[in-house]
Amino acid sequence: MRTIFAKSVPGRAGTLPDAPAAPAAAHLPQDLLRPAAPRLPEVSELDVMRHVSELSRRNFGVDTNFYPLGSCTMKYNPRFMEYVASLDGFTKLHPLMAQLRGAGHFTQGALEVLYETERLLCEITGMAAFTLHPMAGAHGELTGVMCIAAYHRDKGNHKTKVICPDSAHGTNPATAALAGYDVVNIASVDGMIDPEHLENALDDDVAAVMMTCPNTLGLFEHHLDRIVALTHAKDALLYYDGANLNAILGKMRVGDVGFDVVHLNLHKTFATPHGAGGPGAGPVGVAERLAPFLPISRVVKLKDGRFFLDYDYPKSIGYMAPFYGNFGVVLKAYAYILRQGREGLTRVSEYAVLNANYMRKRLESHVEIPYDRICMHEFVASAVAQAKRGVKALDVAKALLDKGHHAPTVYFPLIVKECLMFEPTETESRETLDRFVDDLIDILTLAESDPAALQHAPHTTPVGRLDETKAARDMILTDDA
Amino acid sequence: MPYIPHTPEQTQEMLKVVGVASLEALFQDIPASMRPRSFNLPDGMSEHAVCARLEELARANKTDVISFLGGGFYDHHIPAIVDALSSRGEFLTAYTPYQAEASQGSLQAIFEYQTAVCRLLDMDCANASVYDGGSALFEACMMAVRATKRSRLVVDECLSPIYRTMLATYTTNLQLELVTVPHGGGVSNVQALVDAMDDRTAAMVVQNPTFFGTIHDYTALFAQAKAKGVVSVLAAYPVLQSILKTPGQMGADVAVAEGQSLGLPLSFGGPYLGIMTCSRDLVRQMPGRIVGRTVDHQGRTGYVLTLQAREQHIRRAKATSNICSNQALCAFRAYVTLCVLGPQGLARMAEDAVDKAHYAATRLAALPGVRLLADAPFGNEFAVVLPKNAHEVVDKCASRGLVPGFPLGGYYAGMEHVLLVACTEKTSREQIGHLAEMVGGML
Ligand SMILES: Cc1ncc(COP(=O)(O)O)c(C=O)c1O
Numbered sequence: 001m002r003t004i005f006a007k008s009v010p011g012r013a014g015t016l017p018d019a020p021a022a023p024a025a026a027h028l029p030q031d032l033l034r035p036a037a038p039r040l041p042e043v044s045e046l047d048v049m050r051h052v053s054e055l056s057r058r059n060f061g062v063d064t065n066f067y068p069l070g071s072c073t074m075k076y077n078p079r080f081m082e083y084v085a086s087l088d089g090f091t092k093l094h095p096l097m098a099q100l101r102g103a104g105h106f107t108q109g110a111l112e113v114l115y116e117t118e119r120l121l122c123e124i125t126g127m128a129a130f131t132l133h134p135m136a137g138a139h140g141e142l143t144g145v146m147c148i149a150a151y152h153r154d155k156g157n158h159k160t161k162v163i164c165p166d167s168a169h170g171t172n173p174a175t176a177a178l179a180g181y182d183v184v185n186i187a188s189v190d191g192m193i194d195p196e197h198l199e200n201a202l203d204d205d206v207a208a209v210m211m212t213c214p215n216t217l218g219l220f221e222h223h224l225d226r227i228v229a230l231t232h233a234k235d236a237l238l239y240y241d242g243a244n245l246n247a248i249l250g251k252m253r254v255g256d257v258g259f260d261v262v263h264l265n266l267h268k269t270f271a272t273p274h275g276a277g278g279p280g281a282g283p284v285g286v287a288e289r290l291a292p293f294l295p296i297s298r299v300v301k302l303k304d305g306r307f308f309l310d311y312d313y314p315k316s317i318g319y320m321a322p323f324y325g326n327f328g329v330v331l332k333a334y335a336y337i338l339r340q341g342r343e344g345l346t347r348v349s350e351y352a353v354l355n356a357n358y359m360r361k362r363l364e365s366h367v368e369i370p371y372d373r374i375c376m377h378e379f380v381a382s383a384v385a386q387a388k389r390g391v392k393a394l395d396v397a398k399a400l401l402d403k404g405h406h407a408p409t410v411y412f413p414l415i416v417k418e419c420l421m422f423e424p425t426e427t428e429s430r431e432t433l434d435r436f437v438d439d440l441i442d443i444l445t446l447a448e449s450d451p452a453a454l455q456h457a458p459h460t461t462p463v464g465r466l467d468e469t470k471a472a473r474d475m476i477l478t479d480d481a
Numbered sequence: 482m483p484y485i486p487h488t489p490e491q492t493q494e495m496l497k498v499v500g501v502a503s504l505e506a507l508f509q510d511i512p513a514s515m516r517p518r519s520f521n522l523p524d525g526m527s528e529h530a531v532c533a534r535l536e537e538l539a540r541a542n543k544t545d546v547i548s549f550l551g552g553g554f555y556d557h558h559i560p561a562i563v564d565a566l567s568s569r570g571e572f573l574t575a576y577t578p579y580q581a582e583a584s585q586g587s588l589q590a591i592f593e594y595q596t597a598v599c600r601l602l603d604m605d606c607a608n609a610s611v612y613d614g615g616s617a618l619f620e621a622c623m624m625a626v627r628a629t630k631r632s633r634l635v636v637d638e639c640l641s642p643i644y645r646t647m648l649a650t651y652t653t654n655l656q657l658e659l660v661t662v663p664h665g666g667g668v669s670n671v672q673a674l675v676d677a678m679d680d681r682t683a684a685m686v687v688q689n690p691t692f693f694g695t696i697h698d699y700t701a702l703f704a705q706a707k708a709k710g711v712v713s714v715l716a717a718y719p720v721l722q723s724i725l726k727t728p729g730q731m732g733a734d735v736a737v738a739e740g741q742s743l744g745l746p747l748s749f750g751g752p753y754l755g756i757m758t759c760s761r762d763l764v765r766q767m768p769g770r771i772v773g774r775t776v777d778h779q780g781r782t783g784y785v786l787t788l789q790a791r792e793q794h795i796r797r798a799k800a801t802s803n804i805c806s807n808q809a810l811c812a813f814r815a816y817v818t819l820c821v822l823g824p825q826g827l828a829r830m831a832e833d834a835v836d837k838a839h840y841a842a843t844r845l846a847a848l849p850g851v852r853l854l855a856d857a858p859f860g861n862e863f864a865v866v867l868p869k870n871a872h873e874v875v876d877k878c879a880s881r882g883l884v885p886g887f888p889l890g891g892y893y894a895g896m897e898h899v900l901l902v903a904c905t906e907k908t909s910r911e912q913i914g915h916l917a918e919m920v921g922g923m924l
Contacts, residue, residue, distance in 0.1 A: 001585075001589065003592075003593055004593055005593070005596060012823075013823055013825050014820065014826055015562070015822060015826060016825060016829060017830050018829070020829060020833035020835075020906075022836045023832055024724045024828075024836075027836065027839045028835070028858050029858060032696050032858055034722075034724055034726055034727055035730075037723065037824035037828060038600045038603075038722075039600045040822070040827065041823060042823050048562060048817060048821045049562060049566070051820075052566045052569075052590070053566075055589055056572060057571070057586065058584075059571040059575055059583070060571075060584065061572065061573065061575040062575075063571065063574045064574075065583075067574075074574075075484070077574055078483075078484060080528045080532055084531070087535065087536060088539065089538070089540055089542045090539050090748060093544055093749040094550045094554065094556070094747045094749075095554060095749050096550050096554070096887050097550065099887075100872075100876065100884065100887075102876025102877070102879045102880055106543040107749070109538035109539055109541030109542040110538075110542050112541065113535075123520070123522055124522065126518065126519075135808075136612065136805065136806040137806060138803045138804055139804075141803065146650075149653070149654050150653075169794075169805075170792075170793035170795070170797050170800070170805070173793075173798035174797055174798060178655075178802065178803050180656070248511070250520050251508045251511055251517070252511050252516065253517045253518070253519075253520070256517060265806075271484075274577070275813070276577070276584075276590075276591075276810060277576070277609065277810075278577075278811070279807075279808045279810060280806045295650070317650055319615075319646040319650050320651075322553075322554075322613055322614070322643045322644075322647065322739075322751075322753070323749070323750025324750045324751070325750065326751040327749040327751050327752075328751060335535055338525075338526050339526055339527075341523055342521075342522040342525070343524070344482070344525040351487060351504075353508070354487075354492070354495055354496065354499070354507060355495075358499055362498065374509065374510065401580065406583055407580050412794060426485050427484050429486040429491075430495060458582050462582070463581075463777045463782075464778050465777060465778060466582070467776055467777070467778075468775065470776065471774065471775035472773070472787050474773070474774075475773060475787070476773055476774040477592075477606045477607070477771060477772070478592070478605075480596065
């Protein structure tokens with residue numbers, strides 16, 4: 001498909017604003033101006049509409065296809081949330097308005113949304129305080145680990161390391177490094193953090209242990225109590241990667257079991273759309289002793305019921321976001337929490353876990369499931385047997401695209417060879433799961449009889465398998481390269 | 482059950498297949514001692530009730546004021562087609578395009594976005610976005626630190642104070658030295674910036690237009706930086722960039738921008754868009770997703786995420802950044818905006834905003850005791866010195882439904898009397914008249 005630049009016709013205009021009364025040259029010296037206009041496409045509004053609509057037909061989304069991409073929680077995104085975030089009273093609000101002393105009453109509704117969302121997230125997770133500033137999960141991790149660093153510095157602790165299990169998402173070690181820590185990996189045993197390994201790795205230099213529970217295999221850690229006790233005994237803090245919180249809503253609160261810091265992915269558990277890669281929101285909750293280190297500003301409710309932004313936290317790590325985070329995303333999550341309520345959120349986890357286990361059970365006699373026991377919201381299969389016949393996990397994934405399903409996650413977790421990580425989510429019906437499983441079983445059967453047939457999948461998509469080596473070598477990153 | 486399609490019968494049948502008696506039995510791995518001490522949330526609400534509640538909260542914000550607030554975040558018109566296209570579920574409800582064959586729409590859109598922002602900023606390569614302009618600046622500094630293996634960052638005080646506080650926060654634990662070069666009355670002190678660079682300096686960071694709205698040509702500064710092995714980082718303003726001398730022409734190595742002005746509502750601070758571009762020799766230092774063009778086995782053109790060896794899911798602790806999710810849909814909106822406005826439309830938007838700001842500056846400077854902070858070229862924003870505390874003037878005007886700008890006393894010591902005033906193409910001459918009259922009446 002041609003690019004929009006290839007469709008450009010010199011002199012054609014799209015949606016033009018009014019012409020200015022005077023050109024820039026009337027106000028600015030020529031040498032500060034651009035000699036030639038940027039080569040943006042010269043197309044009509046209809047050209048843009050057709051072009052982008054055609055692009056949209058070359059995409060899978062939750063709206064169009066089952067999308068069981070593990071760890072990504074591709075559930076249905078209810079549309080009333082979009083409506084709520086598009087209300088003029090929110091979209092037209094300039095963020096600096098809240099910083100004008102005399103305009104505090106202009107932003108009371110927005111501040112109440114922030115305040116109430118923090119309060120609800122505290123109750124959902126059992127943490128003492130929240131910040132909504134982080135703009136994605138990884139950004140939340142950085143915020144959380146920086147709070148941990150500030151805590152240790154404040155206590156006079158000299159800590160240099162962060163422990164991550166080998167099953168951790170890549171952002172965990174990358175975050176620890178970005179916060180200035182050395183990363184210590186520990187090997188999982190039987191899919192779990194092994195308390196012995198942890199104990200050996202835990203010395204006085206360890207600032208924190210980052211863990212995901214249920215972990216990235218979809219399993220609930222068996223030794224949580226001991227992990228918490230061992231970590232705290234070394235004055236290290238426990239970080240909870242809450243990307244999988246959708247498995248435990250109403251069943252466990254991370255604050256109650258001793259975690260010190262947690263980030264949530266509102267774009268997973270709380271159903272805000274992923275937007276082909278973002279924006280998300282990664283709020284961070286902390287235990288009481290870490291609250292003084294949270295980023296500023298913080299929203300405070302006054303005795304008279306009004307809300308205001310408080311910057312007076314001398315121990316705060318500072319500013320992670322230009323303002324108050326991805327407010328538009330927070331709004332959607334707030335609306336979703338109100339809509340679901342206590343029972344609804346609990347049901348989200350129950351049905352997410354039911355769907356995952358149902359799929360696991362239906363598949364277990366057809367593909368290896370390395371840790372085949374009751375799982376949480378997702379599970380990991382392994383295509384090692386198929387790989388021996390030449391059909392790799394990636395081939396299975398591509399064949400699923402031909403059947404009209406999005407693929408599971410295949411690049412992670414690294415501790416399972418030829419992994420296929422399935423997360424169906426609670427919003428999918430039994431009929432959808434059955435159709436998917438039947439199609440997957442067909443593919444696995446074909447892998448026995450005719451492996452070569454799968455190695456070139458997909459065939460029905462706009463393009464076939466793409467040459468990634470060539471892409472990296474040629475580095476054609478713009479239409480001009 | 483909202484958004485859960487199971488009938489009671491299906492639930493029972495599925496539980497039977499799993500081999501457990503109840504939904505609760507699925508959570509047997511969580512011992513009783515770990516169960517929630519409380520889960521005291523409100524009851525669920527109907528869609529109607531939630532919408533009504535949020536409508537009420539939206540009304541509790543006052544947005545029908547005349548506002549001259551800017552500070553890097555501007556109320557430009559958003560063409561209606563932007564909402565129409567960005568609400569299409571094929572983009573809205575997709576994940577990061579890991580499965581390229583099922584994501585050619587997103588990938589080609591990002592590729593075209595990369596092309597458009599490179600052409601706008603006159604740079605070689607772009608990534609698919611980072612969180613916002615401030616995190617883009619931090620990432621740009623980290624690119625410089627890695628590329629030069631040096632640890633000192635020289636930052637112009639004319640750079641947005643919002644970004645400078647973010648930079649200070651992000652670098653807290655990284656053994657980097659942050660040197661801020663004082664501004665010279667609302668303009669960059671270029672000689673002081675040159676003098677501040679030494680052989681340990683990784684990056685020279687400036688902004689055009691500056692936070693005060695003044696416009697510079699940093700060509701000579703960047704040439705000096707190059708001579709000293711320093712990476713030049715420029716923060717730009719996308720709408721004005723359609724008419725201003727480009728970062729590429731000035732010789733910037735990395736150009737970043739807050740992309741909010743391209744089709745994103747102000748929305749109380751986000752989601753916004755961190756635009757990142759660089760010269761070709763630095764592309765392997767760039768963080769985040771990058772889309773490249775390639776072919777499939779039949780020779781058909783297609784797009785993939787490329788150079789992934791920089792990223793956290795491959796390199797883990799050695800990655801260029803920890804970023805995973807970015808602001809893809811915001812980049813998509815910027816892309817649609819750039820396409821539908823085109824070079825002419827974007828330039829008109831910029832020129833109209835600049836023209837109106839000059840009218841506003843003339844009107845304000847004509848008031849007794851009021852003068853422009855800097856005697857320098859400016860774009861759609863400018864700083865004026867009032868004979869009074871600017872905070873007080875703003876507060877009084879605000880209570881009458883007009884926000885005349887942003888008072889700078891909280892951001893710059895000694896600037897208690899300075900007001901930062903922004904216009905866009907949406908500002909009317911009539912509103913500027915109100916501004917001058919109301920401010921004049923307060924002095
Ligand atoms: C387990 C886990 N941790 C962290 C992240 C990072 O979240 P984000 O992509 O929002 O930065 C993800 C998502 O990809 C994840 O699955």
